[in-house]
Amino acid sequence: MSDSLPDQTAVDAHVASFERELAAAASARDAQSLRDRYLGRKNSIVASWMQQIGSAPPDQKKSIGRYANELKQAIEARWKQYEETSRDAAPAGGVDVTLPGRQPILGHRHPLTVVRDRMEEIFTRMGFTIVEGPEVEDEWHCFDALNMPAEHPARDMQDTLYLATPMPPFQAGDAMRTMLRTHTSSMQIRYMQTHEPPVRIVVPGKVYRKDDLDLTHTPNFTQMEGLVVGEGVSLADLKGTLLAWAREMFGERSRVRLRPSFFPYTEPSAEVDISCWSCDGAGCSMCKQSGWIEILGCGMVHPAVFEAVGYDPDKVSGFAFGMGMERVAMLKYGVDDIRLFYENDLRFLEQFPL
Numbered sequence: 001m002s003d004s005l006p007d008q009t010a011v012d013a014h015v016a017s018f019e020r021e022l023a024a025a026a027s028a029r030d031a032q033s034l035r036d037r038y039l040g041r042k043n044s045i046v047a048s049w050m051q052q053i054g055s056a057p058p059d060q061k062k063s064i065g066r067y068a069n070e071l072k073q074a075i076e077a078r079w080k081q082y083e084e085t086s087r088d089a090a091p092a093g094g095v096d097v098t099l100p101g102r103q104p105i106l107g108h109r110h111p112l113t114v115v116r117d118r119m120e121e122i123f124t125r126m127g128f129t130i131v132e133g134p135e136v137e138d139e140w141h142c143f144d145a146l147n148m149p150a151e152h153p154a155r156d157m158q159d160t161l162y163l164a165t166p167m168p169p170f171q172a173g174d175a176m177r178t179m180l181r182t183h184t185s186s187m188q189i190r191y192m193q194t195h196e197p198p199v200r201i202v203v204p205g206k207v208y209r210k211d212d213l214d215l216t217h218t219p220n221f222t223q224m225e226g227l228v229v230g231e232g233v234s235l236a237d238l239k240g241t242l243l244a245w246a247r248e249m250f251g252e253r254s255r256v257r258l259r260p261s262f263f264p265y266t267e268p269s270a271e272v273d274i275s276c277w278s279c280d281g282a283g284c285s286m287c288k289q290s291g292w293i294e295i296l297g298c299g300m301v302h303p304a305v306f307e308a309v310g311y312d313p314d315k316v317s318g319f320a321f322g323m324g325m326e327r328v329a330m331l332k333y334g335v336d337d338i339r340l341f342y343e344n345d346l347r348f349l350e351q352f353p354l
């Protein structure tokens with residue numbers, strides 16, 4: 001940039017050098033920075049000439065202003081010409097590969113997906129296979145084969161959503177009612193029907209019940225079922241498996257406690273509590289001062305279930321467990337309203353780990 005006062009020679013020299021450099025520009029980005037060097041609002045050649053007007057002696061202001069404007073107009077005209085020419089020369093679609101890329105807006109895993117991924121990772125490492133099954137299920141797989149024959153009171157407890165279309169007859173006999181599955185336990189049956197023991201599976205998936213929507217219930221939620229079958233599988237294996245899972249999921253210090261319970265398809269059955277990870281068992285508001293948090297149901301597979309799938313209950317034994325992933329997510333992240341998982345409110349969803 002010349003320090004001498006603007007005059008016609010200086011204008012001509014700048015215009016000539018602008019044209020020369022523009023012709024040599026290797027990319028649109030280079031051309032843009034060249035243009036900014038001449039015409040930019042700050043620190044450009046034209047801007048510095050404009051600045052000189054203010055400090056110049058009164059008798060020179062007019063001529064400096066004239067040359068500054070002349071230079072500005074000459075550069076602008078050549079720049080406009082360049083833009084038009086390069087637009088015409090641009091490939092179809094006008095893609096300039098030298099421009100910086102646009103940053104794509106990345107999505108975010110849903111908290112239920114985070115929990116499911118984590119659980120699948122833990123159980124996979126313990127040797128479990130992940131299997132999925134149909135959400136439309138027939139009565140036999142959902143109830144009969146799980147030791148819940150017609151009129152069994154446990155069917156009422158599950159508030160089943162039956163469908164209008166019956167299933168065609170299959171090996172168990174007559175055509176029967178279909179439903180949205182009330183639990184993923186029906187996949188225990190489907191898997192054992194098609195596989196010989198040993199079995200070690202977890203079954204994540206959606207289940208449906210005619211529940212009213214409130215803080216802790218929705219008509220559609222997500223379960224993870226586990227099933228292990230083999231020779232000599234014991235209650236100690238069940239407890240050890242759940243303890244290993246709890247330590248991975250909720251922390252090294254976790255302990256588990258089994259309380260007697262009832263499910264038609266396990267005997268004995270138990271509710272499982274995990275020591276409160278917030279107070280480590282001392283008692284706090286999260287565990288309602290008990291030191292324990294109820295988390296899932298489990299038990300040893302009932303012999304009637306093995307008979308339904310053609311396994312010999314005198315040769316094999318096994319355990320099963322099932323839990324609601326919403327409940328796990330609510331406990332793990334301190335969420336107090338299950339409906340938040342389904343409302344797609346970004347202010348909620350963005351609070352969770354990627």
Ligand SMILES: [Zn+2]
Pocket residue numbers: 276277278279280281282283284285286287288289291292
């Ligand atoms: Zn506690």
